[in-house]
Amino acid sequence: MSRARTPAITAAGLTKRFDATVAVHDVSFTVTAGSVAALVGPPGSGKTTVAGLMLGLVAPTAGTRTVEGRAGAVLDPRGLQPGATVRGQLRVYAGAAGAPDEEVDALLVRTGLRDLAGQRVRSLGPAQQIRLAAAIALLGDPPVLVLDDPFDGLEAPDRSWLADLLRGHTRRGGTALLTSQSLAAAVPIADQLIVLSEGVVVYQGTPRTLRRSHPDRLIVGASSPIALATALAAYGFTDTVMRSDGRLAVAEAGRKDIENAAVAARVQLTELIPEPVHPDRVLAALTRSGPAPVSPVPTSPYGVPR
Known part of the structure; x- marks a missing residue:
């Protein structure tokens, strides 16, 4: 061994x-x-x-x-x-x-x-x-x-x-x-x-496994969110959440993927904003600690080296 x-x-x-x-x-x-x-x-x-x-x-x-x-x-x-x-x-x-x-x-x-x-x-x-x-x-x-x-x-x-x-x-x-x-x-x-x-x-x-269960997302505004979500699912991007304000929170798909799905669904995009998930917010979600203070991260939002 x-x-x-x-x-x-x-x-x-x-x-x-x-x-x-x-x-x-x-x-x-x-x-x-x-x-x-x-x-x-x-x-x-x-x-x-x-x-x-x-x-x-x-x-x-x-x-x-x-x-x-x-x-x-x-x-x-x-x-x-x-x-x-x-x-x-x-x-x-x-x-x-x-x-x-x-x-x-x-x-x-x-x-x-x-x-x-x-x-x-x-x-x-x-x-x-x-x-x-x-x-x-x-x-x-x-x-x-x-x-x-x-x-x-x-x-x-x-x-x-x-x-x-x-x-x-x-x-x-x-x-x-x-x-x-x-x-x-x-x-x-x-x-x-x-x-x-x-x-x-x-x-x-591992940090990588934790990150996969709490991925970064893109917040998407669209003329028809449901049609866009359906098109994204057809492309294999099924981790899409409808927010209360009507916008979609999309994981795993990149900007180009969303744009291609919008073209296929004949949907107009009105907003596309990155929403990285900070590790200390993940910690607050996992524990009974309430809102977590966010510590500075020196590199990427999750800081996973490998």
Whole structure:
């Protein structure tokens, strides 16, 4: 069996109760080595509890978890000492991990913190704190990384940096499990999505599969919407929804396809407007979170890389 097919992280029926509150219920998933999985959901959905369960920081009420090899963690809060210098903070953890000073220097370079090595942690911004927390997590080159809400407070360039860091880790055979409140932040990096709502898994699969079930659409105004929809169906474009304002919301068909169908049906087009579906709107539809704040997406509206 190849390494890429080997399970690195496994959750089986994980349930956690805090007194009368069920934080997570019957959560199961598998993350293969060499991949990135994202636990996504609104605040209170159980993401941090699951991350704690996987790290052994929280004892399950029921179910089992398996992590192959040592895990490095980026927690929230980050566990950094405000008065320490960047290098000093990293050296403290390196000493506990038995890592040499040479590795500290290499990680400062790898995480872009070399020029900040002498600064106090209290002077760092959110993005720089994430870099330092990531450097600490990478000490000793653990095969598994678990990151709790690492995108919080990051702008697009720092999100891209973190994605590159995790991709480098997986190219070397490592595995990552991260949590995120934003689907838009997770889809460009995740190979697998596990969406949680009120402690229960409501979606599990690839970003591409999720996108297919929530496609972008073209909003079409036509002199005869029904005739146009019939013509589109004849061309094989059956995912067409009639809106309350009389316009059609058409998926999969391109502008030229709609124009050809309109000619065939002898229908005049009065409007043709793209309506991309933002990932965080999809997250709101999947979960019981109400209207979702829309996080910026650095590339295409869905950000699916493959």
